[in-house]
Amino acid sequence: MAAMEASGSGGKGQGPEASVPYFRLEEVGKRSSSKEIWLVIHGRVYDITRFLNEHPGEEEVLLEQAGTDASESFEDVGHSSDTREMLKQYYIGDVHPSDLKPEGGSKDPSKENWCKSCWFYWIFPIVGAVLLGFLYCYYTSESKSS
Ligand code: HEM
Numbered sequence: 001m002a003a004m005e006a007s008g009s010g011g012k013g014q015g016p017e018a019s020v021p022y023f024r025l026e027e028v029g030k031r032s033s034s035k036e037i038w039l040v041i042h043g044r045v046y047d048i049t050r051f052l053n054e055h056p057g058e059e060e061v062l063l064e065q066a067g068t069d070a071s072e073s074f075e076d077v078g079h080s081s082d083t084r085e086m087l088k089q090y091y092i093g094d095v096h097p098s099d100l101k102p103e104g105g106s107k108d109p110s111k112e113n114w115c116k117s118c119w120f121y122w123i124f125p126i127v128g129a130v131l132l133g134f135l136y137c138y139y140t141s142e143s144k145s146s
Pocket residue numbers: 039046048051055056057058061062065070073074077078079080081083086087090
C-alpha cells in the first residue's frame with residue numbers, strides 16, 4: 001500500500017476510536033472494482049467488498065460510488081441508524097488529513113458565502129445608475145421648462 005500512512009497500530013476492523021491507518025484519496029480511488037471496493041463516508045474509509053452483493057440498494061449504486069467520497073449519496077438515500085451502526089464493521093481507517101475537505105461541500109466555504117451574496121455587489125451599482133439617470137432626466141427637463 002504505497003499511499004497508506006499508518007497513524008498507529010494499523011489494525012483493521014476496529015472502531016474509529018482506536019488508532020487507525022490513514023489512506024490517501026488516491027489510494028481509495030484504486031479500490032473501485034467489484035473485486036475490491038472502498039468508499040469514503042464523512043472522512044472515514046470503508047472496505048465494503050464483502051457487502052457488495054448484499055446491499056439492499058443494489059450493487060450498481062455502490063460500484064458507481066466506488067473509490068470516491070460517497071458521503072452525499074449515502075445521506076441522500078436517508079440510510080437508517082441501523083445501517084450507520086452497520087458501517088462500523090467495514091471501517092478500515094481515516095482519510096489522510098491533507099485530503100480532507102470541509103464537510104458540507106467541496107467548495108471553499110468563504111467562496112460559497114461570497115457567491116450567495118454576490119448579487120449584493122452588482123445590484124447596488126445598477127440601481128444607483130438607474131436612479132442617477134432619472135435624476136439627470138428630471139433636472140434637465142426642469143431646467144428646460146423654466
Ligand atoms: C458502505 C456503505 C453502505 C452501506 C453499508 C449501505 C447499506 C444499506 C442498507 C442496510 C440499506 C437498507 C436499509 C436502509 O435503507 O438503511 C440500504 C439501502 C439503500 N442504499 Fe445503501 N448502503 C451503503 C451505501 C450506499 C450508497 C453510497 C448508495 C448510493 C446511492 C446507497 C444506496 C441505497 C439505496 C438506493 C437504498 C434503498 C433501497 C430500497 O429502499 O429499495 N447505499 N443501504
